[in-house]
Amino acid sequence: MNTRNIYLKTVPPDQAVQAAMQAIDRDRLMHTETVPSQQACGRVTAAPVFARCSSPTFHAAAMDGIAVRAQDTFAAREDQPLTLCREKDYLPVNTGNPLPQGFNTVIMVENVVEQDADTVSIDAPAAPWQHVRRIGEDIVATELLIPQNTELSPYDVGALLSAGIFEVEVHENVRTTFIPTGDEVLDFRDRPAPKPGQVIESNSQVFLASARGMGMDAESVPTIPDRKDALTDAVRKALDSGSHVVVVGAGSSAGSKDFTRPVFEELGQVLVHGIAVMPGKPSLLAVTDERSGHPGRLLVGAPGYPVSAVVCFDELIAPLAAWLARKPVPAAHEVDVTLTTKVPSRPGMAEMLRLAVGRVGERIVATPLGRGAGLLTSMIKAQATTVIPADREGIDQGETVRARLLTHPRQLDSVLMHVGSHDNTLDLLANELMGRPCPVRLVSGHVGSMGGLNALKAESALFAGCHLFDPESGDFNFPFITRYLKNMDLTVVNLAIRHQGLMVAPGNPKGIRSVADLAREDVRFINRQRGAGTRILLDHHLTEATINPRTVRGYDQEEFTHMAVAVNVRTGAADCGLGIRAAATALGLDFVPLARERYDLVIPTRFMDDPRIAALRECIGMDATQDRIKELGGYETTLTGRIMQPGDGLQPKN
Template sequence: MDSQRSIYLKTISIDEALEKVLEEITPASLPGRESVPSQQALGRVTAGPVRARYSSPTFHSAAMDGVAVRAESTFTAREDNPVILEKGRDYVEINTGNPIPDGMDSVIMVEKINQEYEHSISIEQPAYPWQNVRRIGEDIVATELLLPRNHEISAYDIGVLLSGGIWEVDVYQQVGIHVIPTGDEVLDFTSRPDPSPGQVIESNSQVLAAMAQSWGCRFSRTAPVPDEPQKLEKALQEALDSQAHIVVIGAGSSAGSKDFTRRIIQEKGRLLVHGLKAMPGKPTVLGISHNNKILVGAPGYPVSSVICFEQILKPLVYHLSGKTPEEPVTVEARLTRKIPSRLGMEEFLRVSVGRVGEQYVATPLPRGAGMMTTLTKAQGMTRIPADLEGMQQDRMIEVQLLRRSREVNQVLVTVGSHDNTVDFLANELALFNPPVRLASTHVGSMGGITAIRRGTAHMAGIHLFDPETGDYNFPFLDKYAPDLDYRLINLAVRHQGLMVLPGNPRNIRSLQDLPRDDVEFVNRQKGAGTRILLDHHLQQADISPEKVKGYSNEEYTHMGIAVNVLSRTADCGLGIKAAAQALGLDFVPLARERYDLLIPEDFIQDDKVVQVMNLLHSRDFKAGIESLGGYETTLTGREMKPGMGL
């Protein structure tokens, strides 16, 4: 194999890709059979019909506690003319599950018996034949079909198998998946490495391992293989010689000069697909080996790889195993903002989902193929069809839920400015029963007001300072949401300032240092309260934004600002003291400001909002906020009124 850049052949849709692979599957590709103990067969698929060896019950048995009788001997019993029965001759005491004595054919419940003497009883109602009796074979008759072929065995089926005398059951072997992570920059997580710049910790294989377990597969893995064709070929050959039915090569499937997956699949078999009309997930490669193993080249970026696993691998696994996947739970949701998309590409978009009022709302999460956190933050996923150039705000879309419906209904949708206290609040809310799941989207204070005005959030974090009045938030609400019925509840007073490297090597002491040629700044996005605060102080100091190097470099969170400074992408940035303290940065104070929660009156009695209010009045919660550093809680939990300021 040479090192020339690989070029995508012809990208095709996911459905076309699956069809190409399924057409190539032969009996030799399918899992074989094996026999397993019935009690260990949960989730396995029967390889043939299963017939009962024994009947159940194997004898006539009592279904109730009472007495066994001959029904014929009770026919004359009436309320005004009871029948007297003698113990041993006319009846035998019996407990539930006991065999019916010879000559008896009915059981009278103990509640229907009147004890006359020590050895006799009276009854006032007649019994009928087989009353309260479980007959032989009532549930299972020997030789009858218990389970058909290609049946996925449930917990209840295990009870049926054992009751029918089936100690072992023939099932298909579990589908085997083997993964080979690749890349010079990829570190083996098992060694617990400390990555250097340019290195990444391998994790995609373990995402697939967990998925494979939920699909009922066997899983194995090779330690990361460097970008050397000979070593990759050796690892692949070992995988092909194993018991795996599917071999996944992680990364190396794109079009770079070190992406060898396509070429090695062509050497070991036939290439079927090189590139999907899907985003993320485009760099997916599919083939079939000479010994009938399915070969998959999975993208290296985490979100792309997950789309490959979910949309390609899962259907193949279920086909090989004979299982039927569950139908996903979907809801109709209102899209909170416009989403552009590339025409001709089907796009899979992770979204945050919550029920706001009488509707579900879906907020798109960041779309980068490397944004692993979107996988954990998402409550749902939607598809943008290939024939659309995106979807408009307020469009009703179909969302596949990635969480249980009850959990989605417990999501507290929060939109607005980022603050570390919101993350702290989210953690505390998760301790309630049932847990409240706070889903926050960071679009700045103005974005939060817009979301509340449009009815797509339960609450918003805002901290907008008005220089003319010296007040917070109310002047902006009067201007941009004059008809909104709301309450403004303080979360904390926080300290804003310049985050700088430990020791402050650039000797940045105030805003007056920002115009210096040797100072690189990083800013918050337009509409963020922190950006508005910065602009106010720059105006007060008579500093033009054009003179600040990096003023147009934007981040959406305080932690994003802190990471930029820590990684020396910037020398300083304006943000909260808690973010600087969290990453060990120095902090140059600039201002105190009020961070409030904007809550529509319609949601003030919502159970999730009530839990928030309970926390805000808790001493322990306030102490937790103060422990973050750079916060004051003197106003926490109080309803703010115009003119209160700080």
């Protein structure tokens, strides 16, 4: 059995970066090269650049008109125009023409009255050198044009060429190689269909895109199997190819097949194994020595989980690559955001939290997204991140924290923030809204119907999806609004009538026919979270069937979306789950109908004129959208778009 690589001491990411900077001789590692000026954008100057010639190199007309001698025009008056003769007193010029010898100013053509082909008149005097670009106005030969260690912009390229600089000495780009590892990792180029225990490799492509976005020369190699000799050979080849930074994907943790650390120890010195942030904790930094044949190169062990790998890149690789390239670390916009829900966290370890954010009223609000290290989709959906400090036990609902935006601040005004019950139609609407002439980005926090009402009460959402059934009145949502939000002015708009039922495996092998079957010993159930309307519906039917929830195997096993419940059933992790027909249809499950319910959008009335809500309502009201809703399966659109009133209940089935 292989020895596990136990790491006990973690350090903050900034300390890890400093340790690497102190161990690497940057001047020795990073060389310079000369490139054509027109190809130098984004490169960093290795020496000061001095102008070879002036710009302009001659006195030039800055306007279309006539060139004159200023002193010859001083007598011109509005009531006594001055006549000028061609060749003797003036010469025509166009913008950019050299100023004719002996002339020192230009009069714009619109201020000149043509008398005949050789005679003009003016009614105002001209000042010396007006509308003239003088020699060296922009650049003077021999002056410092661009200092050393400057990242060249497109405008710098123009200045270089204008000053007669046709090639420039720059620092070489940081060269990096990403090495994915793992026996279970499949090459995406083969378009594989993964079996249980297998995953499609994608971290390398996230890394390459991120690295190239920073101006690095990045490449990846095919996946290396979990063998120490194979990994050693791959790292050596990457170093031989000239890589300044070699990143090994996965294998940096404490598993028996994690070989990154022992390989790095054979090639150099391990500086850091473990950073004090989650996700990303298993990250590893090392520097090569003479045993590698290429001393002074950076070795990085990136965790295998996608989000952990992203954190490793952002917190370690990006600042170190910027330092090697002598570029500033890209600055992110930071804003204050208010949390829509409470977020617990384990003290002693900082945690990176991904957030869906948008503007609600005068505040920017944030809903935490999935926190697992393997949830790459949480990065796709996130507009910001924040860090829960190591000395905190979490962040309270309503607390304001500092967040780093992953998007431009202006885009927050086009975010439509939803917090509430999950429904598959929200994904459909999200796509439709992004197809509008002025796109609207719908982001959702799936916290259940009651969580949505609480978010409205805390002014943390523009609307909430709810399907809360009140058995006593037979109505939906309004009894709960009256009970919990009685002082708020709210408008309730129906999105759809949907069908809830028991999702079971294809062919219904357990023969599940009703809620009564959930009490059977051989049935494993998967539930929704507390506060979800589906959970409330289940409890109502369990009560009617006189079934104690504690007798239902899996009652305490919770998921936050209908699709997550469906996946559990589809993969055999559960035999049954309560959810909407659309989720069952999407994953090819059988469906045992249980109830029809009204899924409404609860909107603070003061937001009804908000352009984002207006776009949402317009989208819902379109026949094409309603047709797509019905195509999902298990939906009726007879009430879709209608403003509901207390007591409306549920219309009879079509």
